[in-house]
Structures are given as structure tokens and as C-alpha cells.
Amino acid sequence: MSNSVRVILPAHLRALARVQGEVRVDVEGEVTQRAVLDALEAEFPMLLGTIRDRTTARRRPFVRFYACENDLSHEEPEAPLPERVARGEEPFLVVGAMAGG
């Protein structure tokens, strides 16, 4: 069974992927952070390495993951995402960490 998961990318990655607004990816099996990102990178291979390190597959340090008003950045990649994300009711947000100066 596959789930259609909504993903919101930061502006720079939307430009790189040449998409506007949010995207939907089909996730087979359990909807985890890793499964969503695998599906996202399969659909948009130009995003490989921009969210997760190519070698270690770890989240890049200045990228955050939010959903349902929670910061999921430090969750295990294999942990299930919230049900509302799996059902497509809430988006999974990929966010560039705040910076200023």
C-alpha cells in the first residue's frame, strides 16, 4: 500500500527541483522520514545530497524537519512520521535553518 505524502521544500530546493508549491510523493510501506526522503530523491534526483549527506545519509546540519507543529529533526530516520502526515492531511516540511547577521 502506498501513501501520498505532501512535502514542502524551502525556496532554494524548489528552484533546484523546478517545482512550485508543495510536492506529493508516493511512499510504499511505513511512512518514515527516511522513506519520504528516499521517495523525494527518487522523484527529484537533483535533490540528492542537498537534504542528506551523500555519504552518511545524515540530515545536513542546517536542514530541519517539521510536521504537525513539531520539530522532528532529531527523530530517528526510521521512526514513523505522524499519522496525519502519512494520510496526507499535514505536510512534511523541509526547512533551511534560520540564519542572519
Add this chain to the structure above:
Amino acid sequence: MGSTRVLVGTRKGAFRLISDERRTEWTVDGPHFPGWEIYHVKGSPVNPDRLYASQTSAWFGQVIQRSDDGGASWGTVGNDFSYEGEVGEHQWYDGSLRPWAFTRVWHLEPSRHDAETVYAGVEDAALFRSTDGGRQWNELSSLRQHGTGPQWQPGAGGMCLHTILEHPTDTDRLYVAISAAGAFRTSDGARSWQAINKGLRSGEIPDQDSEVGHCVHRIDMHPDHPDVLYMQKHWDVMRSDDAGDSWQEVSGNLPSDFGFPIVVHAHEPNTVYVVPITSDSHHFPPDGRLRVYRSRAGGDEWEELTTGLPQQHCYVNVLRDAMAVDTHESCGIYFGTTGGQVYASKDSGDTWSPIVRDLPAVLSVEVQTLP
């Protein structure tokens, strides 16, 4: 009449500056990849429509872009820069050992022999090559596995491989330079490498004439004299007449021998250009006067070139990849500054004028001379 295309990488995007051979009127095209750091943009000498750009971000990592229409449109290619074999360790600032870790591509060098071959110099220092137009990258790991590798250490800007020079006829010979390790040469197609730092003396390291550890900022050569190399080191301008086997200082009468870029005139192999910078803690020109220095004698005797350049209150820097020459009959010289100006001279440096004044900080300048 030929045309001129200047490729500019900045802190916030890439730009193309386009003119004809007169180089009087310029069209400014960009920013491409707005908001991203563009460390380097360079065209293939074999196919000038083939360009590569290193697009990088502290947030989103490394992207390589390729254009096949001279930079009018772009598409991503491969960005997997995985070190080959055992990763190994190098010196860190605190004297500890730290595993090699890829950060970004500083320099892209399209081969002068083959349009599909391109080299990438990366941080942490390593050399990669693609033979399929940038889709797949393979490390030439014998360089990083040089016996001195564990002694290499980052300069303040990171441990970057920033200079890649191909011999014009001998496809087995390459020169590279690393901050802060020094210069290296292969004569067997990157199967093995020699450190070529004899004659360099660096006061910043405990053994001033050590085999490695020198903060080389850039090297250039003229294709007609491939055994003659010119180097801007952290401090000192150096010259080698034997393909790097030995170096002699040629700083001569420069007001400061600290600086970043060094380039050789397109038609005069003994004519060399540098931009003196006050010091490693004062990254601006001496006395607030932006001056290019030219030697027509292969170094030692330098003349200041100031016509058209700001001679007061100028406190910009010119970075190592931010100077280039065209090959028009009257050789053009170009450089970009951290203040966002790109200056051009169409008369070998005698006079200068800005093409643009207010770009983001310029990281790199390359120029293509087109038919």
C-alpha cells in the same frame, strides 16, 4: 569579429558578462542560481558552449551545474564526491587528526584535451575527475594518499584544492595546489604524485622549508612554456623554471608580496600579473589603493597599473580564482573583487574600467574568447 564572455561566480549567484572583441559595451546576464554561493564557473576549451558551475551552500551542500549552450540554460549533473578507499586523516587546527570530509568544490577545470573530461578540486583537499561531462565523479586518490597527506592542514579558508593545471601536450602531466599543503605534480596520469615545494619558505610553519605545509594561493603557466610556473604563495611570489622541481622568489619591488591570484598574459609568456594585498590580517590593498602589478620580465621587476582603478578608500580583496585573461589579439585582463566590482582591461593592463560595480562578493572570474 570575435566575442567575449566573462563568467563570474559570486557569493549569491553566477553572472555572464558578454561583449564583442572591442570590449566596450557589456551585457550583464544573471544572477543564475540566485542566493547560492558559486565558487567557480568555467568553460571547456574544447567546446566553449559546455560550461560547468560549482553551486554550493552551507545549508544544502554541493550541486554541480552544466550548460551546453554557453550558460543560457543549465541542468544539474552529478554531485557524489565520495572519497575512494580508506578516508584517512589530516591535521586539524588544534593539532589533532581529523578524517577527510567533503565540503565543497572550489575549482572546476574542464580538460583542454577532451570536452567530456573535467576535474574538480575540493575541500577537504582531493582531486576528482569526470569523463562523462560531470555525471559521475571519481577521486584520483593517489594524491590524497601521498605519504605526506596526514601532515596537510587547512588554511583559514579551509583545506582546499584550488589549482588544477593541465600540461598542454602531455596528457599524463598535471599540477595541483592545496592550501595549506603546497604544490604537487603527476607525470604518470595521476597514478603517483610528487610534492614540488623545494625553494618555498613559509614563516607560518615551524620548518620553513618543509616538504609540505605551504599555503600556496594559486599557480599559473603559459601553454607555450609549460615548465615555467608562477605562484602566488600566502606571502611571496615565486617562479619555477623546471616544472616545479625548484622555486625562486620573484617578489622584487612589489609593495606587498601577499596576495591571492596570479595570471600569465595570453601572448607574452614572461608577462605576469598579481594584485598585492596588505597582509594576511589586512585583506585589502596597501594604502587603500587598488593596484594590479605587471612584470614583463617573468617577475622581480614589477610596474604598478592604476589607470581606471580606485586610488583612495578602496578596501576590497581579490580572491585566488577571481582573475583571468582573454586571448584576443590585444589581451584582456579581468578581475573581480569582494566589493562586487568586475574590472576589465583590454590593453594588457594599461587601462581599466569596471564592467559592473555592485555584484555580490566575487569568488571567481573566468573568460572565454569566442569566434
